[in-house]
Amino acid sequence: MAQLVFGYFAGVIAVTAMLVVALRNPVYSVLSLLIMFFHVAGLYVTLHAEFLAAVQLIVYAGAILVLYLFVVMLLNAKQDDRYHRQWRVAGFVCVPLLLELLVLFAGGKMEPSPLFSADQTGPGTDNAKAIGMTLFSTYLFPFEVASLILLVAMIGAIVLAKRDIGGSGA
Amino acid sequence: MPYALIPLLPLLSFLILGLAGHWIKDKAHLVAVPAVVLSFLLSVTVFVDAIDGHNMTIPLYTWLVSGSLDVHIGLSIDRLTAVMLLLVTGVSSLVHVYTIGYMHGEPGYARFFSYIALFTFSMLMLVLADNLLQLFIFWEAVGLCSYLLIGHWYERPSACAAATKAFLVNRVGDFGFLLGLLLAWVTFGSLNYHEIFSAAQETAAQTINLLAPFGGIWEVSLLTLLCLLLFTGAVGKSAQVPLHVWLPDAMEGPTPISALIHAATMVTAGVFMVARLAPLYNLSPVAMDVVAVVGALTMVFGATIALTQTDIKRVVAYSTVSQLGYMVMACGLGAYVSGMYHLLTHGAFKALLFLGCGSVIIALHHEQDMRNMGGLKDTLPITYWTFVIGSLALAGFPLTAGFFSKDDLLVAAWSSGSLGQALAIAGLFTALMTAFYSFRLVFVMFWGPSRVDPHHADHVHEPSGVITGPLIILAMLSIATGYLGIPSFLEPVFATDAPVEPHGAAGIGIMIAATLAGLTGIAGAYYVYVLNPGLPDRLARRWESLYQGSLNKWYVDEAYDRLFVRTTMSAAVALWKRIDVGIIDSAVNGIGRAIAWGGWLLRLVQSGETQHYALAMAAGIVVMVTIFFLS
Amino acid sequence: MTDSFPWLTVLIFLPLVGAAMLCLFKESAVRPIAFGITIAEFAVAAPLWWLFDSSSASMQFTEQAVWISRPSIQYHVGLDGISLPLVLMTTVLLPLCVLISWRSVETRIKSFMALLLVMEGAMIGVFAALDFVLFYIFWEAMLIPMYLLIGVWGGPNRLYATVKFVLYTLAGSVLLLVAILVLYVQADTFDILRLSSQSYAPTLQFWLFLAFFAAFAVKVPMFPFHTWLPDAHVEAPTAGSVILASVLLKMGTYGFLRFSLPMLPDASKAFTPLMVALSITAIIYGAYMALAQTDLKKLIAYSSVSHMGFVTLGLFTFNLQGIEGAVMQMVNHGITTGGLFLCVGIIYDRTHSRLIADNVGLARPMPRYAACLVIFALSSLGLPGTNSFVGEFLVLAGTFLTNKLAATLASLGIILAAAYLLWMVQRVAFGVPSPVFLPKLHDVNAREAAALIPLVVLVFWIGVFPNPLVSRLHPSVNHVLARALPQPATETEAMRLHDETIGPETPPAPSGGVALARRPNVSDTPPFNGAEGIEPLRKEGRP
């Protein structure tokens, strides 16, 4: 059962991920990514990361992708007529890498942890609370740094995207 | 020690004139002449001392000590030295006086005096040396003076070329000398004559493998090699075949120095060296034979060229070459005394001949071609008579100094063995030629109709007393030196254990033959140049190739030019263009260009496209993972 | 007496401070001040000649202070008999360089003089340094001032020449840095004296020797690495040429002597055939190159290649005469070639041409100049009585002991030297001057004469009385030999093997001892028995 669920999610994630890259219309790409995000969230749920699943949906799917979509619309991005010229080379580079990684990962002696199973007990229901507690105690410092990152992003976005800056600039 | 003043006085004279010559100018002789005359007087006292068998060594200072190589500059006086001192200071004094007249009014007057003072000093130090290195140092120093004096008229290209040539040819000889010197040091552990001589006997049997660096074997006697190397220096300095080429060209220098350096003193240094090192040479018969043969070759060779030259100084110069050949041959045959004796008499009469030439040249306003002379015996009587005396001495006319020394020499040669007899015959033949060309000179210059340039013909007159004075003194010496008993004075220096064979009848025979040869030569010259003035041209046409060969000095200069000078220069240019510029430099530049070129290529990777950069990153990861994947 | 005053520190830093001070003065005042500083420098250096204890092989006037503690790098300076003459020569030459640049350098004179002073400090530092890192710093620190001297004040093709010079020498010396570090790892010290007293594995020595060789051979410059020299010389201003030829080249041979021989004796011996071959090649090849030149400076530059070949040849003889000759030749080449370059500079100031074809017949309009030129040329061709003969003779003597063929070939170089130098003199000094340049040809003035005369005096002084100088070398050279030839007993044997040319049948004859006893003054070098190896007395008896 669990394998079936995983198989579904993994399959959809992989396929949509490829579609994101393969589809030449940006809008479609964004939409496939959206589908993928939903399934990733689903996968999180199977992994007892409910909080992250929620964040994935709200922040990623809800906020970030909408932003993408918005910019795609704003800039009226049309369908790409072709891929980058180097796509063959890229294939030559990435396929062996993928194969190597697969071999390495599959061949590794990574035995499943005895704790790691599909049973529904565990911290599941407390996941959000647990993360919340950790975030504001143990991870206080990273949290503050992350806030600074957001600050920089905000100002940076303003600085770069605003049209004309008073008095100076071209 | 007053004897130290003998060389030091000329040195002082040189320093004063060299440093202050700019201010002294025309008064230069007031410094130079007294110095050298004083030096001569001291030399006379040395000679007198030496008669008493007084040998002495005066150490001056330590030149260099480096391990077992220790060289002291000092003065070593024995009979051989004493004779040489007398010759050097004597001729030098006369030439100094002569120069006052000859060089008067020249811009380089003081410079000239400083040079000959330096030469006198160097030559004296050379003969006074008690070790090979001091000999070598002053050997080169006299070469330098010769160079400077040949090039005295430095605005004449021919003079400069002659000076350079003289130096270079001598360098070739000195190359051998230097190697011989080093070999001597390595062999004997010392450069001091006495130590070398006392150790020489022990090394007589040693051999040296000349092909050792190349893995071959060619054993030669160490002493022979040593002697031959040293003799190379003598070949250069004493203008022996094949390094004789510089001496005739050296006549580009002012005549006084031709007399002093290129006739009487410096060129005899080679003979002196062989004589000085007699104990060494005596141990190597092979080297002795080589010396004798080279001397004989030179003797004949020089005489044949002298027959046809038209430049009067060149005639005398080739005569010098020839006479030096006599001396060297004598030394090679073991007749050191005869060689030195001839050296001494030759110094007198050859200096006389050169100065006589100079007198004529001055009188004719620097005319040196005998074809433009003639009939000068009336206008230049003193010169004429002294010149005749000199020529007689050269020709070995009885009762002149040349007669005694040459006869002595030939007799000694004859009595020294089969090689000596062959060479003595060559010597007789040369004596014939010598008499011929020397009187050719006399007859063409002084007899017959005047062919002097009409512009100067009226002004031709006997030069002043400072010129004729030395001529007269030298003329007297050309006769007197025959009667001074020089051979017996020198005999002890070269005394060997070998029994001296009495000359006997052979000696008298040779003497007669030599006298006859001389007289025949004079008669021949009289016949050809006085009685039949047209004959020389006919003879020249008859034996065209021989005549041209002799006139052109048997094309030795041309051959050397082709063989050595031009090949060296073209090799230098070719090496420079091919190797230095072509290979080494272009390799250096090539490396630089290759790196820059690589930079250009690598730069193209930086295409400006972001995704190429990303691809490079991905490729980097792939490579790294692959490396680990494979390992 | 030697500890009381920091002689070397003053010598090294006086010019550097002086260079900094120059910046404070007006352009017009710079020349005399720079001259004053160099003269003061000479005045400080000169007493060392007398204060130097010529009987001691140890470093004198030493100073030592910690500079960097981790790893221990020290400011350690001192002089021995080898470096003393070189330091003195440097201090003699620099005032002359200032004098000769007095008028010929018009632009940016302040920078020029400052750079000259910096060079002086660094050069003395190189010769005095007893810490390898310190040495390297001084060694490399010269690069940029020299680069600027040539590049800013040089001739038309200076850009190419400077780049070649810098890259060439830098390429060589970077390997030296690695070698220094490797030595440090081996011996845990940068102190030259301590490094010299240790022994290293033969393989290591091999590589280290190659690295040293790269640095020093380029600097000397030895045969295949010489092509930077003609270019640099031709383009450099006169003072630059003088410094380059007289001092900078010496640093290479000094390096061989100070580092390669004592630190890497085994490798040095293993490389001796190569070094001798390269030296001989340099001597003959350089002479041939000089023969082919039409440019005065190039001619002298190639003659430097040839003459420096004698130095390297002497160094690798491993005997007293050879090495002392090499040091003498270093000093002498500095004096003579410095003089020649001064001469070329003087004529260049007048005619603005360095071509032999343009500068002909100078003896008539410029007699004093011609006299100096001839003297330097004669010295350069190794005429006895001048300084160069002493060095070349000693080198040849030393070489002859070990390798007769090499000595013979090297002597050929002397003939060739006479050829190209006399050829040059014949054209430049003699003959008739070209009418185009005649109006410009006025004889040397007092300032130029002041630059030339000291060198002329030195030419003859050393040539006539070389012993005071040579005697100061004995202990230090013996010290080097003692390191390079560690087993005195077997060494003579080795030399005999090395030298196959002396007779085959050799039962040692008793007369050898007699010969020794006959010259008691020879054996005045007892502490360093390595020197006995140079004993030329190999008297083989009769079979």
Next chain:
Amino acid sequence: MTIPITYYLILSAVVFLTGVVGVLIRRNIIAILLSVELMLNATNINFVAFSRYLEDLGGQVFVFFALTVAAAEVAVGLAIIIALHRSKESINLEDFKLLKW
């Protein structure tokens, strides 16, 4: 019934490499940023899987921060895209190659 961690690793590797390929072959900057999002999501899958595997919340918290950073990057990235578009009327990355060599 357990799902070996290897499966998750393989999934994330596939998604990650897909993202890499996307970065390499898409010309549109927005698409490239989307591909970067794929890479980040692959990472996140890894983290969450490992977090589960190791029974350690740290991985999940890391994902939280990664999400935050991703959001910030998107903000800046989109701003840059807008500026680019404004200056050259193009959002094809290929078109921006003034700087090269």
Next chain:
Amino acid sequence: MTLSAGDLLLILPEILVVAAACTVLAIEPIMTPHQRDGLAWLSLSTLAVCMGLIASQLGNPAEAFGGFIRVDDYACFWKLLLCLVSGLTVLLSYSYLKEERLRVGEYYAFVLLALAGMMVMVSAEDLLTIYLGTELMSLSLYVMAGLKRAEPRSLEASAKYFVLGAFSSGILLFGISLLYGATGSTRLPAIGAALAGHGLDTPLPLVATILLAAGFGFKLAVVPFHMWTPDVYQGAPTSVTAFMAVASKAASFGAFLRVFVEGLGGLKTDWSFLFLLICIATLVLGNSVALVQTNIKRMLAYSSIAHAGYAMIGVVASGRSPELAGNAIGIASVMLYLAFYAFMTFGAFAVVAMLRKGDVEGDEIEDFTGLAKRHPLAALLMLVFMVSLAGIPPTAGFIGKFYVFMSAVEAGLAWLAVVALIFAVVSAYYYLRVVMVMYMREPETSTAASPRLVLSPAISIVLACAIAGVVILGLYPGPLVNLAVQAVQALQ
């Protein structure tokens, strides 16, 4: 874990920097243009205070926030360097911004925020904080690179930097995730302990190492992750380039060393081989391509790539030596190298910035023609910086190379030192070409008439600091060496 005053005290420098940044942002809009100069002085004084604080923290290693960051001598060394460089950047920008007509408020804020990110990076003890610090720094730099929005090159630089930066941080993050999976922690000491004890029974740590190397390689600009560098350095405003080339590289090295030594120390035989390849490739490429550049910023970019290669030698050496002693000299040599590099590169960029005047961009090498005549002092300074970059004594550049090569030789990598030094010779060519252009070419008449250089007091201070650093550290590097060696001992 609760907030404690001690923790806050430990990160007081960071707090101050962030506070200053916020203050600058907040008060800038209400200031007149004239008053805005005050923002620079505010930033500077903050930095000065920070440096004092950091210096006082030397010798008292402590962990804060449950081990997310560690304020030890190692961190303090880097922080001091970073604060100094940031201060110099502010000073350099003071007049440069006016010349470029850029807004000062955001600019200083970004400098300070980036600095905060860097400070977090170098003191972080956890991959999470390293990641966050890196992102904080990078985001600030992306924006700063594009500050000259009117200039297409600037924007292009920003875009390229951003795209590739995002790409590389994705790679980095993937590597972190794998490492987390393999070791169960993101805490460096824990990772180190896990790898040391656990051994290598899975390939994950190795793959993670490669990915981390790639991620950091991007920040360090080593081949083949370097390709953004020339474009971005050239396109970005010069003062930003200087900041990027020096501070960002130093901070990245700080974090990189800590990760690889503390966290991945167990794998050092593997990564040192990896870095050996990278190092050689970097040296070859950086130096040989710099040879053919005509733009000085681009040339300096390639030179900075090459210098990363030299610093990498120390890393390789530290990985090669089995015992910690060799480790220490390797790491210390990298730290020293970066410190020396900071002074000389910053100085060089400062001179380039000085040439920016009006319409003259001043960043082509040709623009330096005859600088020695026009402005002897600037030429002299540039000369010293170039000589130092070429590693010729007696400058700091030489001392840096000396220590790096010493570590290499001690690690038995003499051949690597030889290779590197041969390329140092190549580098001398292009550095000296600048000298040649300045000193040995006559200025053309048109350029001779060009306006005089901008030499404000601020830029004078920058140059004075840089030249003092280059010369004094070249002549007397002892104290800094001791500091670095002492700092390395803080690494576990």
